[in-house]
Amino acid sequence: MINVLLVGAPNSGKSALFNRLTGLKHKVANYPGITIDVGSGSLTSNPQVTLWDFPGTYSLSPVSGEERIAIAGLRSALHDSQDALVAMVLDATRLEKGLTYCLQVAREAAQAGKSFVVLLNMMDLIESDSLELDVSGLGTALGVSIYPVSARTAKGIAAVEQALQTGDQNVAPWADTPDALIRGTAQQIGKRFTPKGDLLVRRQALIDQWLLGTVSGGFAFVIIMTLFFQAIFTWAAPLMDGVEAVVIAIGSIMTSVMPEGFLADFVGDAIFGGLGAFLVFVPLVFILTLIIGALEDSGYLARAALICHRPLSLFGLSGKSFVPLLSGVACAIPAIYAARTMSSMQERLLTYVAIPLMPCSARLPVYALLIAILIPNETALGGLIGWQGLAMSAIYFFGISTALLVAAVVNRMGDRDRSGGPFILELPAYRLPASRTIFSAALNRAGHFVRKAGSAIFAVTVVVWFFGYFPNGGEDLSSSWLASIGRFIEPVFSPLGLDWRYGVAIIASFLAREVFVGTLGTIFGIESADADLVPLADQITASGLTVASGAALVVFFTIALQCVSTVALLAREANSARFAVTLMTGYLVLAWVAAFVVYNLAAALLS
Amino acid sequence: MSIPTQPSASTSLWCLAVGESREIVSIEGAKADSAAQRLVDIGFREGQRVTCLMRPGFGAPRVYAVGGATYSLDQQTAICVIVSEESRT
Ligand SMILES: Nc1nc2c(ncn2[C@@H]2O[C@H](COP(=O)(O)OP(=O)(O)OP(=O)(O)O)[C@@H](O)[C@H]2O)c(=O)[nH]1
Ligand SMILES: [Mg+2]
Numbered sequence: 211m212i213n214v215l216l217v218g219a220p221n222s223g224k225s226a227l228f229n230r231l232t233g234l235k236h237k238v239a240n241y242p243g244i245t246i247d248v249g250s251g252s253l254t255s256n257p258q259v260t261l262w263d264f265p266g267t268y269s270l271s272p273v274s275g276e277e278r279i280a281i282a283g284l285r286s287a288l289h290d291s292q293d294a295l296v297a298m299v300l301d302a303t304r305l306e307k308g309l310t311y312c313l314q315v316a317r318e319a320a321q322a323g324k325s326f327v328v329l330l331n332m333m334d335l336i337e338s339d340s341l342e343l344d345v346s347g348l349g350t351a352l353g354v355s356i357y358p359v360s361a362r363t364a365k366g367i368a369a370v371e372q373a374l375q376t377g378d379q380n381v382a383p384w385a386d387t388p389d390a391l392i393r394g395t396a397q398q399i400g401k402r403f404t405p406k407g408d409l410l411v412r413r414q415a416l417i418d419q420w421l422l423g424t425v426s427g428g429f430a431f432v433i434i435m436t437l438f439f440q441a442i443f444t445w446a447a448p449l450m451d452g453v454e455a456v457v458i459a460i461g462s463i464m465t466s467v468m469p470e471g472f473l474a475d476f477v478g479d480a481i482f483g484g485l486g487a488f489l490v491f492v493p494l495v496f497i498l499t500l501i502i503g504a505l506e507d508s509g510y511l512a513r514a515a516l517i518c519h520r521p522l523s524l525f526g527l528s529g530k531s532f533v534p535l536l537s538g539v540a541c542a543i544p545a546i547y548a549a550r551t552m553s554s555m556q557e558r559l560l561t562y563v564a565i566p567l568m569p570c571s572a573r574l575p576v577y578a579l580l581i582a583i584l585i586p587n588e589t590a591l592g593g594l595i596g597w598q599g600l601a602m603s604a605i606y607f608f609g610i611s612t613a614l615l616v617a618a619v620v621n622r623m624g625d626r627d628r629s630g631g632p633f634i635l636e637l638p639a640y641r642l643p644a645s646r647t648i649f650s651a652a653l654n655r656a657g658h659f660v661r662k663a664g665s666a667i668f669a670v671t672v673v674v675w676f677f678g679y680f681p682n683g684g685e686d687l688s689s690s691w692l693a694s695i696g697r698f699i700e701p702v703f704s705p706l707g708l709d710w711r712y713g714v715a716i717i718a719s720f721l722a723r724e725v726f727v728g729t730l731g732t733i734f735g736i737e738s739a740d741a742d743l744v745p746l747a748d749q750i751t752a753s754g755l756t757v758a759s760g761a762a763l764v765v766f767f768t769i770a771l772q773c774v775s776t777v778a779l780l781a782r783e784a785n786s787a788r789f790a791v792t793l794m795t796g797y798l799v800l801a802w803v804a805a806f807v808v809y810n811l812a813a814a815l816l817s
Numbered sequence: 818m819s820i821p822t823q824p825s826a827s828t829s830l831w832c833l834a835v836g837e838s839r840e841i842v843s844i845e846g847a848k849a850d851s852a853a854q855r856l857v858d859i860g861f862r863e864g865q866r867v868t869c870l871m872r873p874g875f876g877a878p879r880v881y882a883v884g885g886a887t888y889s890l891d892q893q894t895a896i897c898v899i900v901s902e903e904s905r906t
Contacts, residue, residue, distance in 0.1 A: 269858035273851045306884035307860055397862060397884075404885050411882050415870045424874030516878050516889045529878065529891075553851070632852040633878050633891035636859070 212259045214374050215287055216329075217280070217315060218299035219308040220244075220266025221638050223331040226361035227299060228263040229647075231371065235654060236263055238647060239506035241533060242636045243551035246276040248283040256375050262287065268307070270314045275550035284315065288322040295379055296326045302336050302343060302358070303410055303639065306400030313392045316354065316382035325379035327355045329370060334360035341405035348403045353383040362644065414639050421513050431517050438505065439603050442498050444596070449493035450578075454745060457486040472683070475736075476675060483735025484671030484728040485664065487746045491575035491727070495540075496656040498571055502540055503648030509640040511536070516635065523630050525614045526621025528554065530633065531561040535613070538568030539606075540655075542776040546783050554631025560617045562784055566771045566797060567613035569606045572663070572723040576767050577605050579727055582747035584760045609768045667728035670718050674729050678736045687737045706766065706802075707759035707809045720772045758812035762805040769801035830881065830890070830898035833869035839900035841865045841883075852894055860884035861898050 216224045220242030229236055232251035237244055245265045253259035264283060265276035272278040287294055296319045300308045312328065319326045328349065336343050349356035357373055359366035373379070384392070421430050461482030468474040505511060511533055519529030527535075530552045538545035545565045552558040569577075585601045677692035687693060696710030703713040711733050719726035727746070734749040771777065771794045781790035827842045841863055844853050860883045861867065870887060871880035878891040890898075 268855065271851070271854050271858065273855050304884075304886040307886040310858060393857070393862070397860075397865070400884055408882070408885075411870070411885065411887060414887065415880075415882075418871050418880065422871045422873045422880065427873055512889070516880075517873065519878050519891060520876055632855075632894040633889070634852065634855055634859070634894055635878075635889050637880060637887045637889055 211292065212375070213287060213290075213292055213294040214253075214259060214261045215264065215284060215294060215296050216261060216299055217264045217284060217296060217311075218266060219268055219301065219304075219311055221636065222266065222299045222301040222304075222308055223361045224266065224299045225263050227329060227331060227359070227370075228261055230361050230364060230367055231374075232261055235651065237651070238644075239503075239511075240509045240638045240641050241506060241511045242266060242638065243274070243276060243548075244506075246547050246550045247279060253371065253374065255371050259374055261374075267311060269311050270318075274553040279550075285318070288318055288324055294324045295374065296324055297329050297374065298326065299329045299331050302330050302332045305343075305348075305404050306397070307636070309396035309400050310393055312352070313384055313387070313396050314389070316352070317384040317387055317392065320382045320385035323381060326382040327357065327373060327379050328352060330356055330358045331361055333358045333366065334363045335410075336405065339409060341407075341409070343405050344403060348399070351399050351403070354380055410639060414637075417640050418513070418637075421510065422516065427513075427517055431514060434505075434510065434514075436603075438501055439606055440599055441501055442494065444599060446494045446497040449497070450490055453493060454490045457482060457489055458745070461486060472679075475679065475683075479679070479735030480671045480675035480732050483746070484675070484732035485667055487579075487731030488575060488663065488667050488724055488728045489660070491578055491724075492656055492660055494574045494578065495571045495659045496652050498540055498574070499652040499655040500648060502536070503651050504643045505536075507641060507643035507648055509638045512635055512637045516637070519633055522614075525564075525618040526557070526560045526630075527564065527614075527617055528552070528557045528630055528633060529635065531557060531564070534561050535564060535568055535610075538565045538570060541570050541572070542566055542568070542773060543779060546776070546779050550783070552631075557631055559784060559789070560621055562780055562789075563620050563793065564613040564617045566773070566776055566780075566793065567609055567616060567769065569609035569768065570723075570773075571659070572773065573609075573767050575724050575727045576719075577602060577764065579730075579747055579750075580760050580764055581605075583750050583755055584757055605764055605768065608765075612769060663722050663724040666722045667725050670721060670725045671728050671732045674714065674718065674732045675736065678733055687733065690736075692733070705809070706762040706805045707756060707813065708762065712759075712763065716766070719767075721774070723767065723772055726767075756813075757816060758809050761812050762809035765808045766801045766805040769797055769804055771797040827899045828902050829896040830867065830869070830900055831879070831892055831895040833867075833881075833900070835869055835872055838866055838868040839903060841867055842899045842901050845897045845899055853897060856894070856898060859888060860886065867898070867900065 216228055218224050221240065225236045225245050226238045229238065231253055233254045234251040236249055243266065245263060249263045251261055253261060265280040267277045267280045270281060272281050296315060298312045298315060300312060316326050330345060345356060345358050357366060357370050359370050420426050461478065465474050465478045468477060515529040515532040518532045522528055522531055534545045534548040537548050542565050546562065549558050549561045552561060581598050581601050585598050587598055589596045674692065677695065678687055678690050680691060682689060692714060693710060696714045699713045699717060700710040703716065715726045715729040718729040731746045734746060738744065738749055777790045777794050780793065781787040784790065833839060841861055843863060844856055844861060846853060865883055867881050867883045869879060870882050876892065878889040879895060880887055880889050
């Protein structure tokens with residue numbers, strides 16, 4: 211058994227190398243501080259070798275959560291009796307930034323008698339720009355074995371694999387070097403071996419001139435974010451129509467070949483009505499992850515964080531909140547983890563307050579369904595603007611501004627020092643996104659979404675169907691068991707203009723928000739006398755949901771914190787169950803009150 | 818002109834114009850000590866040359882290149898980095 215510890219500065223390609231060597235799919239992105247926990251996997255070519263992917267760190271003095279985890283993890287691995295080989299990953303294009311940490315770790319490893327090698331990553335960039343880097347000279351200066359490699363092109367990977375399997379690597383010669391000398395030496399070595407000229411910095415500055423310009427930077431930010439949201443819907447729409455057509459086609463065939471009765475009704479109502487209604491929205495999640503992935507790997511996120519720093523600090527947040535908040539547009543869980551990289555505890559807590567209000571992808575099916583019902587599928591300005599896409603953008607805007615406002619209010623309530631923590635962020639080089647990686651990450655995520663939400667939806671639809679179908683065999687939904695239960699809870703929802711069917715779906719959605727769509731699909735499936743399968747949106751439209759009630763539903767889902775895993779993770783990461791429970795109850799009450807107000811306003815305006 | 822300038826021969830990083838390049842003289846106690854330590858760790862050390870790359874408007878954090886990498890620092894952090902006042906020739 212050999213343990214290989216992949217450590218190094220943030221954004222140097224540790225996770226990319228890890229994925230190459232293990233065949234696993236840890237998250238890789240062009241932003242410092244992506245890996246927030248130590249993960250492991252075994253070497254593809256030799257399962258006896260276990261690799262450990264660490265969060266990035268600039269030195270042995272941590273300032274944020276994931277760095278503390280990295281350093282504690284490293285120290286405990288070094289002082290473990292098991293064999294360990296430290297593999298320090300250095301970014302060849304930004305040599306100097308990793309060298310202090312490199313020598314510091316080399317010293318600790320030497321003191322613990324563990325061997326040490328350097329993996330000089332990103333060599334593809336050095337080669338493509340024909341920069342000169344004396345690799346063996348660098349190895350000699352550091353006194354360790356060094357392996358030039360590229361995680362992107364896989365060049366040099368075979369040699370690395372070989373090296374990691376032979377445990378007989380050197381112990382680095384820095385065991386007795388004091389810290390001051392380490393820092394000085396790192397600087398000297400960096401100066402000596404950094405490729406001459408500042409080609410890479412200049413190339414990056416050329417793009418930054420536009421993306422960070424006082425005026426052009428603001429424009430670019432707005433355009434990129436608008437494209438981001440528009441693309442989700444315009445690109446996903448044809449995929450969604452495709453999935454819907456397939457689901458309905460298969461469902462029709464299935465129900466037509468089955469003998470009429472109980473089983474055919476179950477398959478038609480629960481499986482295709484319930485689960486199928488949800489599957490239609492999976493392409494949205496796929497496209498969303500794809501676009502976020504492309505944005506993350508381009509290097510733009512760090513620029514967006516910079517641009518947002520001042521505006522966000524008005525709300526008590528910081529530029530470092532940007533990436534967690536943006537991740538919250540996909541899902542609150544990775545967003546909460548991402549907030550670990552924030553060094554100021556106060557800003558981090560406020561970010562936790564805002565994250566559950568970000569329009570996460572679990573809400574997307576609900577929004578998309580309601581929009582399909584309430585907003586005509588028409589375009590204006592010669593096809594330039596689709597009303598449905600615009601409505602979706604408006605909902606997102608509403609969610610995001612609520613998140614910021616609530617953060618600001620909470621910030622005002624606690625009158626602590628309001629000047630905010632220091633903002634220090636590395637700006638990575640711009641890079642063409644690695645299309646294969648982000649594509650497979652998006653597929654992965656969509657698959658995960660289907661499995662997780664799908665199983666919850668399946669379980670709920672079966673239960674809902676059972677109670678809705680009996681005791682009268684689907685003849686009359688309004689006298690079913692489900693209706694009796696529904697009428698019991700109806701008083702809570704009737705002030706929002708919603709009858710018991712929506713009440714049941716809302717209650718069920720506390721298991722997972724997507725369940726809302728599946729539950730409604732099942733209920734309307736039982737209700738429709740039609741033997742043919744009809745898209746859920748058409749059924750609800752036909753049943754006459756008013757605009758005011760629809761708006762109330764949207765508002766309720768935008769604010770309510772209906773996700774058990776989010777609450778559990780918040781309690782853990784904020785280290786306070788009270789914090790998490792207060793947030794959940796607070797958002798629930800706020801959601802109901804806001805929905806009530808919107809329903810009554812809309813009803814008054816439209817009557 | 819030979820009017821004597823102020824006795825201090827240094828200024829803070831925040832004052833640099835775009836494209837200007839200076840040598841770091843010292844890191845003054847940042848508000849949080851961890852910030853000063855972090856600055857040193859990422860390369861803002863005595864004797865290093867640092868270049869200002871971008872000054873986005875509205876008080877946004879600015880962009881600096883040091884040791885081949887680029888970082889963005891907000892005002893409260895950048896004023897802790899003292900750089901040499903260079904005579905223009
Ligand atoms: N061109 C090129 N890009 C690379 C290479 N290795 C990694 N990258 C890119 O560098 C960025 C950072 O890669 P990660 O693997 O996430 O870096 P990390 O060291 O794990 O970063 P943290 O987890 O944040 O500490 C991503 O955009 C990768 O696609 C390489 O060899 N060549
Ligand atoms: Mg990583």
